[in-house]
Amino acid sequence: MRPRVAVLSGFGINCELETMAVFRMAGAEADRIHLNRLVRGEKKLSDYQIMAIPGGFSFGDHLGSGRLLGNRLRFGLREQVREFVTSGKPVIGICNGFQVLVKMGLLPGDEDVSLSQTASLALNDSGQYENRWTTLEFDHDSPCIWTSGMDRIRVPVRHGEGKFVTNDNSLMDKWAKSGQLVARYVDPSKQYPSASDEILPYPISPNQSWRNVAGVCDPTGLVFGIMPHPEANHSTWLGATWTREKKEQGEGEGMQIFHNAIKYVS
Amino acid sequence: MPTTQRTTLFEVTTKELAGLTDSRGERTRSMLSADYGIDVDSVRVILGYQVRAEISDTEASSLVYDLFADPVIEHGSWEYRLLEKFKHPPTVAIQVGYKPGVTDNSGQAGLDGLMTLFPALTSASVSTSRTYAFWGVPPEVSPEQLAVALYNPMIERSSVSGPSDCSKGHWPDLEFSERPSVEFQNPATVDLEVSDEDLIRISQDGLLALNLEEMRAIQSHYRDMSVRASRKKNGLTPNRPTDAELECLAQTWSEHCSHKIFASKIRHVDIQTGEESVIDSLFRTHIMQPTLDIQKEVDWLLSIFHDNSGVISWNDKWSVCIKAETHNSPSALDPFGGAITGIVGVNRDILGTGLGARPIANTDVFCFGPPDYSGSIPEGLFHPSRVFRGVHSGVRSGGNESGIPTVNGSIVFDERFIGKPLVFCGTIGIMPRRLPDGRESHIKTPQPGDVVYMVGGRVGSDGIHGATFSSLELTEESPSSAVQIGDPITQKKMLDMIIEARDAGLIQVITDNGAGGLSSSVGEMAELTGGADLDLSKVPLKQEGLSSWEILVSESQERMTVGVRPSDSEDFEALAELHEVEATAVGIFTDTGDFFVRYGEIPVAQLPISFLHDGCPQLSLDSEWIPPVHDPISTSELSPEGMGAVLQRLMSRPNIASKEWWVRSYDHEVIAQSVIKPFCGANSDAPSDAAVIAPIHGGTQGLVVSNGISPRYSDIDSYAMAAASVDEALRNAVCVGVDLDMIAGLDNFCWPDPVESEKTPDGRYKLAQLVRANRALDDVCRAYRLPCISGKDSMKNDATIGGEKISVPPTLLFSLLGNHIDVRKAVSSDFKNPGDLIFLIGQTHQELGASEISYMLRDEGVGGIGGEVPQIDTDRNMTSYRAISSAMKKGLIQSAHDCSDGGLAVALAESCFGSNSGAKVEISPIYSDSNGLDVWGALFGESLGRILVSVRPSERESFEAEMAGSTCHYLGQVSDDDPILVTMRGESVMISSMSTLRESWKGTLHGGGKV
Incomplete structure (x- = not known):
């Protein structure tokens, strides 16, 4: 049976169609589920093997990106979400979805799934929203099931608040050690692996994230959040410089992330 | 603990952490430097949320970090002002908040968040502000000068503390922004049995923008004995219009809504060639006719000219549509609000096409004064750089927050756009050729008896007289009520809900509430069934006390009007509730021949559909072409x-x-379909000619979107201007590989007033320019087999400020939507x-x-x-x-x-x-x-x-x-x-x-x- 993916929608989430599309391309069934259907019990998260919180502008990013949707989940769906995560099912949050996961405390998270916020995504140092392509590198030693076996992909960032920070530097060391700082911005002209802690110049690091972090996972590697949009590179002809590359046209570099999750739950 | 309603100020600012900057402050500092040449040492920004609610101290304290401030990177407070806590007191502090009644999207979001935490606080309200703290302000720069750069008195208030206030700890302190109460006015009638001078005065005093002939046409309607008899029967004053009727006619007959100049009879004289001719409607002759002729040759023109946007059959499964509109006058007064309202407004045109199309791409073209303009700016106008920044910011918010990519656009500069900027917002939409229930999605199917729903936002006193106002020139007295601020999130929720309702077969007919509000939306759709009965007392309001005519014509944003079968009402309302969207039954469609409006039991208006839509007399105008030297x-x-x-x-x-710095902040890739993006090349910084999108995920058939605009050629010949615009749009599309057998166009004319009058002595010349541009459009579109499927005109792009008249150069924006057979070949x-x-x-x-x-x-x-x-x-x-x-x-x-x-x-x-x-x-x-x-x-x-x-x-x-x-x-x-x-x-x-x-x-x- 094809795995079922719950793709959340509503309140300004706006990448749900392409997020459903990439899961379908990767062989899953994807349902769009309005958050209120879960809150009212019309749908149950437990009927799904994977949950995705797509990108968007939930509540217009007012009061901080992801904040209000995070609160709706934290206060309205607390037990359903905890149960989903503790039962070992993968969760992905992309862009605004990542911001939601961080603000509700699911990422970088802790063993107890206590849902308390320990990191944040601050305004880009550029002071504004930007859409530009970046190169990401993944940590092979990370427990993250979403990125396993992956080296690098090219993906667009489309955010104004993507600077990963925390108020406790020792946490950064802890997360680094446990492989939770799984996705980082790198200079594409450097050979793999080149991820470094020193903040790379703008715009290689589009937001001046600490340690160039672009995405993190929880200690189990099942919950994964990422600022750039892997679903936006589902086909080669969506690349930033594809007209300059002599390549067979087909699946894009972002798809492996979704294949990995489908493989994990199959 | 018992609590009472109280007002609490919550404040938030970025924490001082190594490696964390206050980006809002930094952006303000660099904006002041770039646009005003003011260099200050540093700026900090504090966000303020004034909450009026019944909350206890404990609850207030919990709200600081549960709702308003991010516990990791922000400082929050509620018991003291954050300005007191900086190590060194600021030199200047300026607080900016909205004027009462202006849409406050952050406040609305704050209220929603408050209700998530405390669902019982149903009567709470939230109003927001920003406080800017400055250090190192040059002595020659006064606090007031800084304030002028930071707020727009049309929509905002400010409170300023200069150096001596700051040193004493006297901080700026705006009061809670309370929506002003309005006084309900009983429906009134207007006596039209008066002299011609008085008819004109009634039109002018009421901002009706109707001319004498039109006022006389209304006068004679109320002299008709059968009209009087019917009115008497329905309880309306037989021989005079109500205020609501007059307003409704003014909206429907406005230049903005009925395109009177394009429909006029023109006597055209060409001094150069000796030609003398009569053109009976430029629109029918030069825009509609070529398209109708092309329609005989192609099989993909599905819906042209009559709906909110033109629709073409893209393939067997999908149809696509395109529309562009301008939002020039509002953008001159409030660049941010005008532009965001423009973009979310044109999105609704797409949503209101057929049975509802999904917007999938925006294209924006702006014309501004030069950003480096150093001459004097007439009182009442903004410097072009400020207009640029505000418009850009509005379109960015509107597009990005709605999840619609801005795939393509252009920015044109000329000094004459200082008087009125041109802000063209365009949107492309997609819908299935057929719905699950078998209906073709581009055809509306209303029946008498269908329930009229108003969906989305509420009606307020904002946005009264937008349509008539944009049919007048801009002056110092232009009303601030014509300015609104769009709310993309309310609209996004509504859009999600409407598309679901469409697919469930619940929608019979739909249109947006734009210019003219309910009077236009219900009035227009009533034409399809032959009547409507609207009850204004059912309309949800932002504030109590609005008068009937105000509810009828208010252009409050984010509203659609939808017709639903009575048997589907329950499902429709349940869907609205799920999406947290307000949907209210406000009337029914009828076949009585009348647009009937009531407030509960009180009759408010009775307008025969035929008079409303066909009663406006045709204008007769003169045009004379003398080539300029x-x-x-x-x-x-x-x-x-x-x-x-x-x-x-x-x-x-x-x-x-390069416009890259600006364009990068538009999301141009959401929906994961952008094949040719605004920038290309090794460093992704070279400009692309046109956008290519592949909207079906995984599919390789694409759409091409391009634009052509060249206003300055009008200085020599507007025929050449229009021809160049069409050619540029097509040329751009050819550069990315458009399929030349499926290309469709949109014409957007922005003209200075071309009607000869005391204020416009050169009206004949400007009208001749319009004639020539239309002829070029006709000639070139036929030759390229490029039918115009929709369009718009804005004919009063003049500003008279301080006695000086500034007219925009006659401008045609031509937008193109074409097929791409295989995007892999782009x-x-x-x-x-x-x-x-x-x-x-x-x-x-x-x-x-x-x-x-x-x-x-x-x-x-x-x-x-x-x-x-x-x-x-x-x-x-x-x-x-x-x-x-x-x-x-x-x-x-x-x-x-x-x-x-x-x-x-x-x-x-x-x-x-x-x-x-x-x-x-x-x-x-x-x-x-x-x-x-x-x-x-x-x-x-x-x-x-x-x-x-x-x-x-x-x-x-x-x-x-x-x-x-x-x-x-x-x-x-x-x-x-x-x-x-x-x-x-x-x-x-x-x-x-x-x-x-x-x-x-x-x-x-x-x-x-x-x-």
Whole structure:
């Protein structure tokens, strides 16, 4: 049976169609589920093997990106979400979805799934929203099931608040050690692996994230959040410089992330 | 603990952590430097949320970090002002908040968040502000000067603490922004049995924008005995209109809604040729007729002109539609609010097409005064750089927050746009050809008895008189009630809900509430069934007390009007509730022949549908063409380096300079469909000609979106202006590989008032310009088989400020939506490899009239803009375009870039930027195109129909074989180094450097200040 993916929608989430599309391309069934259907019990998260919180502008990013949707989940769906995560099912949050996961405390998270916020995504140092392509590198030693076996992909960032920070530097060391700082911005002209802690110049690091972090996972590697949009590179002809590359046209570099999750739950 | 309603100020600012900056403050600092030349040491921004609610201290304390402040990176407070907590007190502190009644989206979101935590607080309200704290303010800059740069008195309030206040701890302190109460006015009637002077006065005093003849038509309607009898029966004053009726007629008959000038009878005289003719409706003659004729030749024109946007059949499964509108007057008064309202408004046109289409791409074109303008700005207007920043910011918020990519656009600068900026917002939509229930989605299916629902936002006193206001010129007295701020999130929730309702088969008919509000939306749809009965007492309001006529015409945003079968009402309302969208039954469609409006039991209006929609008398206007005279362009002989320097100056002209800093902040890739993006090339910084999107995920069929606009050619001849706009749009589309057998267009005319009057003594000339532009549109669209499927006009783009009249140059924006057969064959504008061969397709003539170089030289004090303006040869162009299209399908073209502003030299430089390389070209081949060409004409002339392409050396023969029959000149090669070298018969005529040019090109419009 094809795995079922719950793709959340509503309140300004706006990448749900392409997020459903990439899961379908990767062989899953994807349902769009309005958050209120879960809150009212019309749908149950437990009927799904994977949950995705797509990108968007939930509540217009007012009061901080992801904040209000995070609160709706934290206060309205607390037990359903905890149960989903503790039962070992993968969760992905992309862009605004990542911001939601961080603000509700699911990422970088802790063993107890206590849902308390320990990191944040601050305004880009550029002071504004930007859409530009970046190169990401993944940590092979990370427990993250979403990125396993992956080296690098090219993906667009489309955010104004993507600077990963925390108020406790020792946490950064802890997360680094446990492989939770799984996705980082790198200079594409450097050979793999080149991820470094020193903040790379703008715009290689589009937001001046600490340690160039672009995405993190929880200690189990099942919950994964990422600022750039892997679903936006589902086909080669969506690349930033594809007209300059002599390549067979087909699946894009972002798809492996979704294949990995489908493989994990199959 | 018992609590009472109280007002609490919560404040939030960025924590001082190593490695964390206050980006809001930093952005304010750099904006002040870039736009005002004010350099302060540092700025901090504090966000304020005033909450009026019944909350206890404990609850207030929990709200700080549960709702308002981020516990990791922000400081929050509720018991003290954060201004007190800085190590050194600020020099100046300025608090800015909205005026009462202005839409406060952050406040609304805050309230929603508050209700998540405390669902019982149903009567709470939230109002927001920002406090700017400054350190190191130069002594010559007063606190008031800073405030002027930070707030717009039209919609905002400010409270300022100067240095002495700050040193004493006297902080700015705005009160809670309470929506003003309004006084309910009983429905009144207006006596029209008065003199002609009094009829005019009634129109003027009521901001009705109706002329004498129109007022008389209304007067005679109420003299009709059968009308009087019917009114009497229904309890309305028989012989006079109610205020609501007069307002409703004024909205429906406004220039904005009924396009009276395009529908007028024009006596046209051409002094040059001696022609005297009569044109009965420019719209029917030159826009509709060509499309109807083309409709006989193609099978993909589904819905043209009558709906909110034109619809074409893209393939068996999907149809697509496009619409663009302007939001010029509101953007002049409040650039942010005007622009965001414009973009979310045009999105609703798409949502209101057929049974509801999904918006999938935006295209925005702006015309502003020069951002570096140093002359005086008339009282009441903003500096162009502020208009630019505000409009950009509004369109960015509107597009990004709605999840609709801005895929393409353009920005044009000219001093005459200081009076009124032009803000064109366009949207492309998609819908299934058929719905699950078998209905074709582009056809509305209302029946008498269907319930009229108002869906989305509530009605308030904001946005009263927008349609009539935009049909008047801009003056100091222009009303602030005409300005609104769009709310993308309310609209996004509504959009999600409507699309679900559509797919569930719940929608019979739908349209948006834009200009004219319910009077227009219900009035228009009532035409389909033959009547409607609307009850204003059911309409949900933002504030109690609105009068009937105000509810009827208010243009409060984010509302759709939907017709639903009574049997589907329950499902429709349940869906609305799920999405947290307000949907209220406010009436029913009927077939009585009347648009009947009531407030509960009180009759408010009874307007026969036929009178409402066909009763407006046709205007009769005069037009007279006398060609204008200009000083000729003056060029001199320069060294190759001198010509290089000319090109460098040209590259830095705002019209040509890179807009990347601005465009990067639009999301152009959401929906994961953008194949050709706004930028291309090795560094993703070279400009693309047109957008290509592949909206079906995984599919390879695409859509092409492009624009053409060249207002300055109107200075010489508006025929050439319109022809150039259409050609530019098509040329751009050809550059990316459009399917020439499925291209559709949109015409958006923005004109100065072309009706001769005391205020407009040159009305006949401006009308003749309109006639000529329409004739060009007709000629070129027929020749290119490019039907206009929708369009819009805005005919009062004048501003009279301080006695001085500023009129925009007559402007046609032509937008194109075309098919792309296989996006994997799409071509970008950047050169690909050193050694590739460079060709120029199309003929070059000595056409420097009204060119960008002519304006540059004139601005530098040399000569005028006179000369030949580019002429169009549609047969020649179409032959080349077909050849290019065929070569692209075979993969023979590596890059293609359109030659427009700045001509061949600019196109060449831009293609080089994309490959990080220079080029060597020899221009003598193009001299065979015409006599009289000189090096200025060859390099900077803007002859139409020209595309610069590059080709692999190995494919030269096949390429040239494809191009047989077209003018195709081999010019040279892409090099692997920096110089761009141009020779004429081997002699150097221009030497330049790609990297130097790129620096100039990128430096001008860098919005973050110094690069």
